[in-house]
Amino acid sequence: ETGVTQSPTHLIKTRGQQVTLRCSSQSGHNTVSWYQQALGQGPQFIFQYYREEENGRGNFPPRFSGLQFPNYSSELNVNALELDDSALYLCASSLAGRGAETQYFGPGTRLLVL
């Protein structure tokens, strides 16, 4: 059984740029959730994807968008990067239609915006 993987591990961008983060879900999982974890804080829910559609969204602006592919892997895209977007971005996968089951987390991508 393969766990959740994320790429890249680290990334440095400048204000105004765009970034794409990638996540491969655990084998057999069909749901992917994305979280943002700022330094010293707990993870904050961004959105969830199920069967290639957004299944729910947290309090994040539209410049945060995502995709889920037929193999259930997912991307998080952030446009017009701001300094406050610097954080650890976590992906979590689960097996359910409504995200009701246990979420398994990836190692995260650390984004630094200069």
Add this chain to the structure above:
Amino acid sequence: AQRVTQPEKLLSVFKGAPVELKCNYSYSGSPELFWYVQYSRQRLQLLLRHISRESIKGFTADLNKGETSFHLKKPFAQEEDSAMYYCALRGDSSYKLIFGSGTRLLVRP
């Protein structure tokens, strides 16, 4: 508003001492509560969930709806318990986890 509060940023105890990590929540319905743990250089992982009513690595947590709390307890702390602990809530019919800000547990030899 849905909220999870972990009042202690750091809890330091000696090996063998009892441990209680506090978690209080705000939610009007019937939430599901979790404890996640992150050991050094490892990913966030589920420690336990209240519906399972199980003990994992000697840790237990009881959901107290009257006090809206879900404190994590262990009678005798071990050095390998040193980690970051996050309490999380999921609302009924919901899809997202709401996390507290975490408590760092340091178990000294």
